[in-house]
Amino acid sequence: MRRIAVTVAAALVLLFAGSQPSPQARAADSRDPIEDLLAEDCVDGTAMAIAQAASRLPQEGGVASDEWPPHAIGGVIPPIRSVSDPFPTFDGIALDTENDRVILSDENRHSLLVYARSAGGSSSDPTEPVQWVFGPKTRLGYIAGVEVDPKRREFYTVNNDSGDLMTVFSYDDHGNVQPRRTLSLPHQSWDVSLAPRRDEIVISVQQSNALSFYKRGATGTAAPIRTIRGLATELEDPHGTFFDEAHNEIITANHGNWTQIRPYTPYDPIVTDVGEYKSGAFHPSAITFHAADASGDVSPLRTIEGDLTGLNWPMGIDVDLTHDEIAVANYGDSSVRIFRRGDKGSVQPVRVLRGALTQIVGPVSVAIDTKHDELWVANYGDHTAVVFPRTASGNVRPKRTIRNAPKDTPTCGFTNASAAAYDSKRDEILVPN
Amino acid sequence: MFARLANGNVAPKRVIEGQATNLSRTMHGIAYDAIHDEIVIPVALGGAVLVFKADAAGEVPPLRAIQGTRTRLVRPHTVAVDPVNNEILTADPSMRAVVVFERTANGNVAPKRVISGPATGLLDIVGLDVDPIRNVIVAASRKGNGDKVGIFVFDRLANGDVAPKQFIGGPNSKLAHFRQVTIDPATGNIFLAQQNTRMKQMEAYVLDKPREGFKLKDEDDDDSDSGRLDTMGFVAVYAPDDNGDIPPRAIIKGPGIRLAGAAGVALNTKKKEIIAVGGNGFQTFLLPDFFRALKKPGSTNQQP
Numbered sequence: 001m002r003r004i005a006v007t008v009a010a011a012l013v014l015l016f017a018g019s020q021p022s023p024q025a026r027a028a029d030s031r032d033p034i035e036d037l038l039a040e041d042c043v044d045g046t047a048m049a050i051a052q053a054a055s056r057l058p059q060e061g062g063v064a065s066d067e068w069p070p071h072a073i074g075g076v077i078p079p080i081r082s083v084s085d086p087f088p089t090f091d092g093i094a095l096d097t098e099n100d101r102v103i104l105s106d107e108n109r110h111s112l113l114v115y116a117r118s119a120g121g122s123s124s125d126p127t128e129p130v131q132w133v134f135g136p137k138t139r140l141g142y143i144a145g146v147e148v149d150p151k152r153r154e155f156y157t158v159n160n161d162s163g164d165l166m167t168v169f170s171y172d173d174h175g176n177v178q179p180r181r182t183l184s185l186p187h188q189s190w191d192v193s194l195a196p197r198r199d200e201i202v203i204s205v206q207q208s209n210a211l212s213f214y215k216r217g218a219t220g221t222a223a224p225i226r227t228i229r230g231l232a233t234e235l236e237d238p239h240g241t242f243f244d245e246a247h248n249e250i251i252t253a254n255h256g257n258w259t260q261i262r263p264y265t266p267y268d269p270i271v272t273d274v275g276e277y278k279s280g281a282f283h284p285s286a287i288t289f290h291a292a293d294a295s296g297d298v299s300p301l302r303t304i305e306g307d308l309t310g311l312n313w314p315m316g317i318d319v320d321l322t323h324d325e326i327a328v329a330n331y332g333d334s335s336v337r338i339f340r341r342g343d344k345g346s347v348q349p350v351r352v353l354r355g356a357l358t359q360i361v362g363p364v365s366v367a368i369d370t371k372h373d374e375l376w377v378a379n380y381g382d383h384t385a386v387v388f389p390r391t392a393s394g395n396v397r398p399k400r401t402i403r404n405a406p407k408d409t410p411t412c413g414f415t416n417a418s419a420a421a422y423d424s425k426r427d428e429i430l431v432p433n
Numbered sequence: 434m435f436a437r438l439a440n441g442n443v444a445p446k447r448v449i450e451g452q453a454t455n456l457s458r459t460m461h462g463i464a465y466d467a468i469h470d471e472i473v474i475p476v477a478l479g480g481a482v483l484v485f486k487a488d489a490a491g492e493v494p495p496l497r498a499i500q501g502t503r504t505r506l507v508r509p510h511t512v513a514v515d516p517v518n519n520e521i522l523t524a525d526p527s528m529r530a531v532v533v534f535e536r537t538a539n540g541n542v543a544p545k546r547v548i549s550g551p552a553t554g555l556l557d558i559v560g561l562d563v564d565p566i567r568n569v570i571v572a573a574s575r576k577g578n579g580d581k582v583g584i585f586v587f588d589r590l591a592n593g594d595v596a597p598k599q600f601i602g603g604p605n606s607k608l609a610h611f612r613q614v615t616i617d618p619a620t621g622n623i624f625l626a627q628q629n630t631r632m633k634q635m636e637a638y639v640l641d642k643p644r645e646g647f648k649l650k651d652e653d654d655d656d657s658d659s660g661r662l663d664t665m666g667f668v669a670v671y672a673p674d675d676n677g678d679i680p681p682r683a684i685i686k687g688p689g690i691r692l693a694g695a696a697g698v699a700l701n702t703k704k705k706e707i708i709a710v711g712g713n714g715f716q717t718f719l720l721p722d723f724f725r726a727l728k729k730p731g732s733t734n735q736q737p
Binding site for chain 2: 062063064068069070072073074075076077078079080081082083084085086087108163164182184185186187188205206207208210212220221222223224227229237255256257258259260261262263264265266267268270277279280281282284285311312313332333409410411412413414415416417418419420421422423424425426427428429430431432433
């Protein structure tokens with residue numbers, strides 16, 4: 001508790017630093033207020049580190065100054081209540097059975113957590129990651145999909161919001177480290193899948209309803225080598241995607257929302273030749289299969305779509321090439337649905353994992369481990385990843401659980417929330433994601 | 434939906450989500466209609482505006498959906514509701530427009546009015562509210578070159594390519610990377626949530642093609658939720674007749690706002706509370722002075 005008190009006190013002092021004397025004046029006065037505070041009786045490393053880091057920040061002319069805005073009421077004011085989740089939340093997942101690791105993206109704290117493949121159990125305590133990439137140097141934002149390259153011992157993630165980057169890290173990276181390489185992507189890219197033989201990656205892009213392909217080692221502002229996009233593609237708010245080199249197909253989970261994309265940012269002109277207007281549409285969720293060499297506005301080879309599928313906001317997917325099956329994280333009804341890879345149309349899944357015993361809550365990604373005959377599910381709604389026998393079905397308990405927070409820790413469920421309203425009738429705060 | 438008194442790491446009381454709702458996971462606006470007890474939501478990735486019963490929970494379909502070729506909607510970002518004049522307003526950065534519909538509009542319907550064009554100065558419109566008492570529409574719009582970044586006030590019945598009657602923006606305002614605006618109906622005070630005093634980062638792509646001349650930013654030139662105190666965001670408050678390059682009359686800044694990012698702002702006028710949302714959290718501030726008539730710039734702004 002003392003550590004927290006000191007840390008907060010140091011931060012508050014720093015916020016007032018803009019109104020403190022200049023560095024030159026400070027040098028003449030040996031009694032630095034931060035040092036004074038920390039020197040009193042409770043100095044610790046954390047508080048000192050924060051104080052030192054903040055003292056290096058520019059302090060003049062910014063909004064931190066007490067002089068701005070002049071004559072205004074208010075200022076540095078603490079909230080009376082604050083709602084946030086201090087723990088990671090799992091989003092994407094990638095499994096490396098060669099090196100026995102599993103990599104999970106954390107959208108809430110903007111980090112990547114790496115665990116031993118055999119990690120987890122029945123403990124109520126958080127599971128310790130073997131590697132944790134976390135901090136401002138990493139350039140991780142609101143990240144979503146994850147991919148792994150076992151041969152090169154690298155893993156990839158995609159900033160779905162804030163940053164528009166794919167970042168690549170090594171198995172040797174830990175803590176606040178720069179990515180080994182970065183690639184600029186379209187805004188709202190969601191997932192990444194690697195094709196080792198082709199040496200390509202495919203990226204799903206929500207807002208442009210597209211699949212963009214790049215060379216595996218592409219960096220900087222390299223352009224896609226081809227893109228599948230257009231009304232005929234039936235790509236509609238695409239999320240999870242899988243590059244199936246064995247069958248030369250790209251398999252993609254779609255939410256079903258569609259709208260035309262036009263220039264919208266503050267850097268684009270007001271008048272642009274945008275072609276014929278097409279209105280927005282709501283379609284059922286679907287899994288689309290496109291030829292891996294396709295480019296442009298091309299129809300899918302087949303789709304899995306319809307009432308029998310039970311698809312409901314499908315997120316991440318994985319493909320079991322040994323047993324010819326597709327697993328889908330079905331966020332909308334907190335289930336995992338397994339289809340035959342060759343299915344088409346309105347078909348029932350061959351298996352469904354769903355129910356209270358499964359502990360599947362808001363699943364966002366899945367991974368199939370044919371080597372150890374397991375199925376992994378990353379829960380966005382429950383601070384857990386749960387592991388089942390590969391062929392598990394129905395309302396069954398997981399074999400083991402990986403936790404990123406103590407058992408029963410709530411989740412707020414935010415994903416870069418940016419608006420609010422107050423419901424005066426119910427005395428509630430409304431927040432869209 | 435969270436209880437007003439929620440504090441700490443808490444789960445929402447209820448959630449509207451799932452395929453049948455027609456929502457998506459990309460929604461940047463919300464409005465509550467207290468008279469008709471409805472929630473209005475823009476769905477950017479569906480080119481639609483949806484209306485739900487305010488007590489909805491779970492996977493429920495909307496009461497009404499505005500979507501289709503007549504609407505001209507592309508990517509509606511933010512919404513407001515005028516329960517007095519029975520209108521729903523939305524701002525669509527892809528249309529570069531503020532679009533007004535009948536409150537009860539449903540399906541493929543044409544808007545009643547559209548504010549758009551060079552004279553309006555509107556571009557990336559990310560905040561919107563309407564004041565039926567003073568008969569104004571307030572829009573927050575951003576332009577990458579720094580020109581016309583701020584708060585635009587239009588007559589409520591404005592239509593077409595019309596100039597705003599007031600504009601708050603300029604270097605003294607420090608307005609740059611902001612989002613939601615909301616109006617206190619009693620005073621007309623305008624509240625704005627700003628994430629950062631640096632302009633929103635340029636996106637690397639235009640549609641599905643890399644942006645010509647785009648350069649990756651330096652490592653330390655990071656995005657809106659960076660830890661830099663000198664560019665941190667805030668909640669700013671302006672008087673209803675404010676105009677020009679002026680600083681806010683009232684402000685909330687500090688570590689609390691920096692944590693939240695201040696992208697959204699909502700008011701509980703009865704309890705004199707301000708809710709700031711951003712990043713992955715929200716915070717509530719108790720500030721009765723912000724709900725009084727604010728004095729003109731240059732005065733001490735001390736309340737009577």
